[in-house]
Amino acid sequence: MKPFTYARPDEASDAVAALVADPDARFLAGGTNLLDHLKLGVVEPSQLVDVNRVTSTEITELDDGTLRIGAGVANSDLAADSRVRRRYPAVAAAILAGASGQLRNMASTGGNLLQRTRCPYFADATTPCTKRSLDEACSAREGWARYHAILGASESCIATHPSDLAVALVAVDAQVQVLGPDGARTIPIGEFHRLPGDDPTRDTVLEHGDLVTAVDLPAPAPAVTNSTYRKVRDRASYAFALVSVAAGLEVRDGVVADVRIALGGVAHKPWRATTAEAALRGRPATDEEFRAAITAELEAAEPVESPLGGNAYKIPLVTGTVVSTLRGLAGGTS
Amino acid sequence: MTTMDARSMGTSVRRIEGPDKVTGTAPYAGDTVADGTLVLYPVQATVARGEITAIDTSAATALPGVAAVVTHLDAPRLADDGDPEHRVLQGTTVHHRGQYVAAVLADHAEVAAEAARLVVVSYDEAPSTTGFDPDGGSYTPSALGNGQAPDSVVGDPDAALAAAPVVVKASYATPMEHHNPMEPHATTATWVDGRAIVHEASQGADLARQTLATLFDAEVEVSSPHVGGGFGTKGFLHAGTVLAVLAARTVPGRPVRFALGRRQMFETVGYRPATVQHMALGAEADGRLDALVHDVVGATARYKEFVEPAGGSSRSMYAAPHRRTSHRAVPLDLDAPTYMRAPGEAPGSFGLECAMDELAVALDMDPIELRVRNEPSVHPENGLPFSSRGLVECLRTGAERFGWSTWDRAPRRRLVDGWWHGVGVGCGTFPAFRMPGSTAEITFTGGRYVVAIGAADIGQGARTVLTQIAADALGVDVGSIEVEIGSTSLPVGSIAGGSAGTASWGSTVVEAADRFRDKYGEDPDDGDHADAATPDNPWAEEFAMAAYVAQFAEVAVHADTGEIRVPRLLGTFGVGRILNPTLGRSQLQGGMVWGLSMALHEESVVDPRFGEVINHDLAGYHIAANADVREIDAQWIDEDDGYVNPMGAKGIGEIGIVGVAAAIANATYHATGVRVRSLPITCDDLLTDPAFG
Numbered sequence A: 001m002k003p004f005t006y007a008r009p010d011e012a013s014d015a016v017a018a019l020v021a022d023p024d025a026r027f028l029a030g031g032t033n034l035l036d037h038l039k040l041g042v043v044e045p046s047q048l049v050d051v052n053r054v055t056s057t058e059i060t061e062l063d064d065g066t067l068r069i070g071a072g073v074a075n076s077d078l079a080a081d082s083r084v085r086r087r088y089p090a091v092a093a094a095i096l097a098g099a100s101g102q103l104r105n106m107a108s109t110g111g112n113l114l115q116r117t118r119c120p121y122f123a124d125a126t127t128p129c130t131k132r133s134l135d136e137a138c139s140a141r142e143g144w145a146r147y148h149a150i151l152g153a154s155e156s157c158i159a160t161h162p163s164d165l166a167v168a169l170v171a172v173d174a175q176v177q178v179l180g181p182d183g184a185r186t187i188p189i190g191e192f193h194r195l196p197g198d199d200p201t202r203d204t205v206l207e208h209g210d211l212v213t214a215v216d217l218p219a220p221a222p223a224v225t226n227s228t229y230r231k232v233r234d235r236a237s238y239a240f241a242l243v244s245v246a247a248g249l250e251v252r253d254g255v256v257a258d259v260r261i262a263l264g265g266v267a268h269k270p271w272r273a274t275t276a277e278a279a280l281r282g283r284p285a286t287d288e289e290f291r292a293a294i295t296a297e298l299e300a301a302e303p304v305e306s307p308l309g310g311n312a313y314k315i316p317l318v319t320g321t322v323v324s325t326l327r328g329l330a331g332g333t334s
Numbered sequence B: 001m002t003t004m005d006a007r008s009m010g011t012s013v014r015r016i017e018g019p020d021k022v023t024g025t026a027p028y029a030g031d032t033v034a035d036g037t038l039v040l041y042p043v044q045a046t047v048a049r050g051e052i053t054a055i056d057t058s059a060a061t062a063l064p065g066v067a068a069v070v071t072h073l074d075a076p077r078l079a080d081d082g083d084p085e086h087r088v089l090q091g092t093t094v095h096h097r098g099q100y101v102a103a104v105l106a107d108h109a110e111v112a113a114e115a116a117r118l119v120v121v122s123y124d125e126a127p128s129t130t131g132f133d134p135d136g137g138s139y140t141p142s143a144l145g146n147g148q149a150p151d152s153v154v155g156d157p158d159a160a161l162a163a164a165p166v167v168v169k170a171s172y173a174t175p176m177e178h179h180n181p182m183e184p185h186a187t188t189a190t191w192v193d194g195r196a197i198v199h200e201a202s203q204g205a206d207l208a209r210q211t212l213a214t215l216f217d218a219e220v221e222v223s224s225p226h227v228g229g230g231f232g233t234k235g236f237l238h239a240g241t242v243l244a245v246l247a248a249r250t251v252p253g254r255p256v257r258f259a260l261g262r263r264q265m266f267e268t269v270g271y272r273p274a275t276v277q278h279m280a281l282g283a284e285a286d287g288r289l290d291a292l293v294h295d296v297v298g299a300t301a302r303y304k305e306f307v308e309p310a311g312g313s314s315r316s317m318y319a320a321p322h323r324r325t326s327h328r329a330v331p332l333d334l335d336a337p338t339y340m341r342a343p344g345e346a347p348g349s350f351g352l353e354c355a356m357d358e359l360a361v362a363l364d365m366d367p368i369e370l371r372v373r374n375e376p377s378v379h380p381e382n383g384l385p386f387s388s389r390g391l392v393e394c395l396r397t398g399a400e401r402f403g404w405s406t407w408d409r410a411p412r413r414r415l416v417d418g419w420w421h422g423v424g425v426g427c428g429t430f431p432a433f434r435m436p437g438s439t440a441e442i443t444f445t446g447g448r449y450v451v452a453i454g455a456a457d458i459g460q461g462a463r464t465v466l467t468q469i470a471a472d473a474l475g476v477d478v479g480s481i482e483v484e485i486g487s488t489s490l491p492v493g494s495i496a497g498g499s500a501g502t503a504s505w506g507s508t509v510v511e512a513a514d515r516f517r518d519k520y521g522e523d524p525d526d527g528d529h530a531d532a533a534t535p536d537n538p539w540a541e542e543f544a545m546a547a548y549v550a551q552f553a554e555v556a557v558h559a560d561t562g563e564i565r566v567p568r569l570l571g572t573f574g575v576g577r578i579l580n581p582t583l584g585r586s587q588l589q590g591g592m593v594w595g596l597s598m599a600l601h602e603e604s605v606v607d608p609r610f611g612e613v614i615n616h617d618l619a620g621y622h623i624a625a626n627a628d629v630r631e632i633d634a635q636w637i638d639e640d641d642g643y644v645n646p647m648g649a650k651g652i653g654e655i656g657i658v659g660v661a662a663a664i665a666n667a668t669y670h671a672t673g674v675r676v677r678s679l680p681i682t683c684d685d686l687l688t689d690p691a692f693g
């Protein structure tokens, strides 16, 4: 491991300034992702700037009904909050579907959104990876691609974003509060993570030095209150998603009044299934309609063929998972 | 032959070192850290095959805190013990990616790791083959990993197949799998006055001592009081131990510690090699087999042969007048495969027992009845009678307990809350034998009997069970026995392997106890002592001896997503006498959990472009998590077999895993109507099969 220095500022602005002054510095929150990458030689920062003293660990309710989650709130505390559980069940369920109890105790809300992909070639400093370096080729495309993207990928990268929480946040239209060198700003979660394009080194739209300070959950619509998170994986716990679905549904008189569908494990970012949502609004809440809607969404899918295992299976898997999840939200067997 | 009387044997004496383990005071090999200990971090080859052309250690050596950098240029020379894996830092040839090419010693782990990164190694890379292609060039190995001949033929199986009214021919694939004991391999070594003192995570301290003594031509002491799981990978020494002892030799007097990281567990300590098994069964309409063929193609390493004896159990499981097993090996430029829990039987039972299930379907016959109908009266290849054989009783007893008869035999019949449910059975066997070469010594001191033998407790409970055996052999309470194991300062012990540890050490302890009583009677004096070597088993050539199991699985498959869960597993075992029900049950259940893991999760994916396992950590290489393990029930039939050993214990270390993957695959077929012939079975296999619907 390359030697590095460590700082623990008391003011958020100092944390931001520390990064601005040093292009190789990184924020450190719970460390559950970053420290692994240090040990593996995936990142080699010159400095770690600990943000635990400068990010809030509180969940507060604003006057307009927004729930504001400090970036320092531990994943387990977020999942246990009674307001979150009641109003945003998909969010609580998503967190509990991820990692382990110990990890969720350490992991922060901000760090969770900024965790890096689980592509094995990314995590192995000896195999080429465009996300680690624009000078290197992508090893996954002709390698072990079972976990990789079917939507929105590019020639340069087919990685998926691993966060469960982020998928649920996309379904509930969360807003990310950021403090940058030029002051504070708000980024809708749907615009927070990027598609890889020709620069997969950047997972999000954040610039170096931008600090996530909070995540806002807007007052819940009925489809958000009736939401859930379904994660499909080979083993029953402690695994990243093959695919996942955060979905919310409001049905009136058998007809879909409102629907939210966000997909995990399919793209470089949590994938809001806008085509499927549009196709479903105003339609009967039946299996056939659910299937037709997600099939329309997946028309854009480009599965990877690879000698070591491709991911064409994700098309039927996403389809089955979405149908099953929406059926459950509509009151049927999921 | 009857077994010896049991008073303590058969009771659940509490694990002796349990309190030490759960309070963290039991010392493991990597825990033995004296002042001044140096941490070893290895430099590993980044090519799969080639020659080292240059090695630059200057930047590493210059790093503050680095005590030494050892390479092939300056490493002490080792004697050749015939095992290529032990030729550590002895030359320039690279046989596999991850091979140790240098070692850094430093006062802190982080410094050692950083220095290792700074060592620059240049290679002349040669073309390599690391992906397993069963149709690629294979050869007939000289022997299997268990020493048996690669091929066996009785009668004319091809002609019998051609004539049989019902034939099943199918190929089954099992992947490369890695043992990942909770405790990765660890060695702490110090050279004092030309002698090596080694703390090693080992399944056999004496084997480790012998190996190191030969390689270094020196006196060696090995202690291994506690081992956090072995499963075969801690039997024969791997390169890491040799590297640690070699590096320590360059810094005499200073302890050197090398504890492998999880990724290194996928590079240097062996694995279960991939197999493809071509099965052919020919049967009469009533189910009786005319022919049984099990042709195996498996991976091995080019630089060191180990061939998984996957066809082995097909030599004894079922009667058939015409039969064949064969093994062919495909050499790869990978590190060498090795023994992994139930080598041969674990993957081999997948091929055989799935094929039997397919035959039952083809015959429209109950798969249990099919097996009963093919129960042999003597060993089908060598004609020996069985010392005892509980397979049919296991099938019948297990079927009853499992509720087998309540299920409709036709597939794809039970859909409950969106999950397809089905049941399956798979059987297995594992040989019961005794290893020679142990010595047990019994000394009466301070009113207690101290029983010393260099046995290994790798978590299976050897310390506890040997205490029980000694108590019964001497006719005293367990409280009067003190067992000492896990060190070469004690009389020699054979390894904990082949499910033969307890049988071998136990027989030796019983022999020593008999001698002790013969010599001193019931009322010995302080200091009286007797010893004995492992007695030969006079029945070894007279009988075929093996443990048996019938595994039953209920599988649930989500109708929309193809997720596979196993709500119930039942193993019914015929394994002789269970010496300690609590420990025995956890051995058997542990094996079954691994069988579940093998069925649904475990697979090492080699990326041939890089020559390495790409899912080389526990996030990528899945083993069953707690949530995967629902009801796991292990039961055993009463079996009194005095031919195997005086205790009547057949060995239970490995049989637990055997047959589980087949039972789960067969249950998956029963649940969904989709037959998956390749492990692990995942939702991909089902979702992409038109029959899944």
Ligand SMILES: Cc1cc2nc3c(=O)[nH]c(=O)nc-3n(C[C@H](O)[C@H](O)[C@H](O)COP(=O)(O)OP(=O)(O)OC[C@H]3O[C@@H](n4cnc5c(N)ncnc54)[C@H](O)[C@@H]3O)c2cc1C
Pocket: A026, A027, A028, A029, A030, A031, A032, A033, A034, A035, A051, A055, A071, A075, A097, A098, A099, A100, A103, A106, A107, A108, A109, A110, A111, A112, A113, A114, A115, A116, A162, A163, A164, A165, A210, A211, A212, A213, A238, A239, A240, A241, B619
């Ligand atoms: C074994 C294992 C299993 C896991 N399983 C899952 C799973 O199933 N599902 C899942 O979703 N996740 C899973 N995770 C990932 C886990 O959720 C993340 O590691 C965790 O959420 C990261 O949070 P942290 O606070 O520890 O981040 P850190 O590791 O401290 O930081 C992660 C990144 O975020 C940046 N960062 C941290 N805070 C801020 C901030 N306030 N502003 C800007 N940048 C910041 C850091 O610079 C770093 O780049 C798993 C992790 C492990 C180790």
Ligand code: SF4
Pocket: A117, A119, A120, A121, A122, A128, A129, A130, A131, A132, A137, A138, A139, A140, A141, A156, A157, A158, A159, A200
């Ligand atoms: S998919 Fe992306 S992260 Fe993975 S190897 Fe390719 S570029 Fe790297």
